[in-house]
Amino acid sequence: MPTRDEILARRNELLDRSIASEIAAYDFLRPPWVLYPGEHPFSIAWRMGNGEHQIMCWTRWLEGRDAGEVVAALQHFGAIPADWAWWAAEVLRLMAPGDGYVEDAYEVPFQQVREKLAAMGLAVNGEPSSE
Template identity: 40%
Template sequence: MEAWQLEAIRKLELEYGTVPPPWVVFNEHPYSLCWRMGGGEAHIEVWSDWWEAKDYSEAEKIEYFRPWKPPASWLEWMIDAIWEPADTDEEELANFARAEALGFGSKAEFDRAISDPKWLESDEVF
């Protein structure tokens, strides 16, 4: 990791006790331009490199997200962070079912949230 990333991690750990997922630091839809430039883009990069370096087990990944329950629109992102992106629709549905069983939310909640017109009308979403 680069020096700026290590400094960002240090600051986040001082404030939050760890590096929190994106929705904790920026209250933005996952499709927002926030994640493509500036602070949001930097946070995603820091979080991704930090997450990869942690090399958590599945159980540790799940426990990491418990205090940071994602908004419904971020559920798929969290699922991919825990179990890797699905290769098939069946795998995707199975992963959503696993997340729901763990109390994180459902596919139906995700589908409603991700297509909420308030986000689609915003200039901040592409």
């Protein structure tokens, strides 16, 4: 039976291959809304199957990346859909407890999140849905 470290190493190897394949095909790792347009960030699609895999790839890819690399990846795919603004701000580490929330970044007002992203050169498209 494989050890925990062996399982984690295998998982990271698979994620690294997926990331390399995405970058080869699209120049950057695709943000979740590009992979599955129309899927709300709260959708179960991000907690299982291909959606979960893409979020895991982003988590792995973010390790050791500076903000400039992440901004370039996000800018490459155009404006961020409003429902994904909080996610983008979190991956850029623009929000932390104390920025208007205690446990959930979605407690931060949308306009504040939009302004933080704009300061990084990122546009946000539309207004968030009511989900």
